[in-house]
Amino acid sequence: MSETATATGLRLVPVTPENFDAAVAVKVRRDQEHLVAPVMKSLAQAYVYGASAWPRLILDGDRVVGFLMAFLDVDWTQGAGATPDLRSGLWRLNIGQSEQQRGHGRFAVEEVAAEIRRRGGTRMFVSYHPGPAGPQDFYLRLGFQETGETTGGQSIAVRDLT
Template identity: 55%
Template sequence: MTTIRAPRLEELTPANLEAALALRVRPEQEFAVHPVADSLAEAYVRPRAAWPRLIVDGDRVVGFVMAFLDIDWRDDGTDIRSGLWRLNIAADEQGKGYGRFAVEAVAEELRRRGTKTLHVTWHPGEHGPENFYLTLGFEKTDEKVDEEHVGVLPL
């Protein structure tokens, strides 16, 4: 009998840090996502806003996801948002549903916190993640942040 394992999120620890730092997306995708080390630095300096997690399947680290929580989007207190900050799926693990799992896990965490919408930004381009996010139900807005498109998913 085969045991089917579901992916899960895990907090980062000294025991899994090296695996997290070793994650690499496909070379043609590097323009669209920061390395995990950059994300962990962001999480370190913004601990109240960052929710970093590893995506694990069995004993394999297959990806990294980080949500942002209650960010003051316009720096004036009028637009507080939460959403998906970073998503890195290992090059050889893409196309297996881990990205979808990660987005759904972030959505569930935000729902648990009472959030009504999940925001994401992405770099446009042939190898960018736009189709992935649109397929998951994100709606592309007219808004841009530093040349990145903004999408929103009602929760």
């Protein structure tokens, strides 16, 4: 998979042996640690889930500013005989504590949306911890709408990509 770049210098790159240490060094603010799993857990899950997981570092020039992991074509079908429900979306978003409020999160969301569109998807899902310290307002500003569903105590929202 080729890396993604913008005129601003922001780009996504795969996590490799060469940048692994920089990836696991990405830390969110202390008050956000309960809202998102650490990068190390995400990378372990990416290994276990294989092709369904899409982990990427977010770079600004050559500086690591964050990490994201998308999920692609995961089967959310509930119960026997139910209509198949394949979903794709943003699984994790970790923006470094000193890199927040600079547009890196918005960039990451838009890049995941572009990847889902590239693969033929028309909807993008995200889950997040609700509450005043959580990222709900951020996702709603980016066009997500809550579905009323929850998973693991997190609210699920969806964004139309058409």
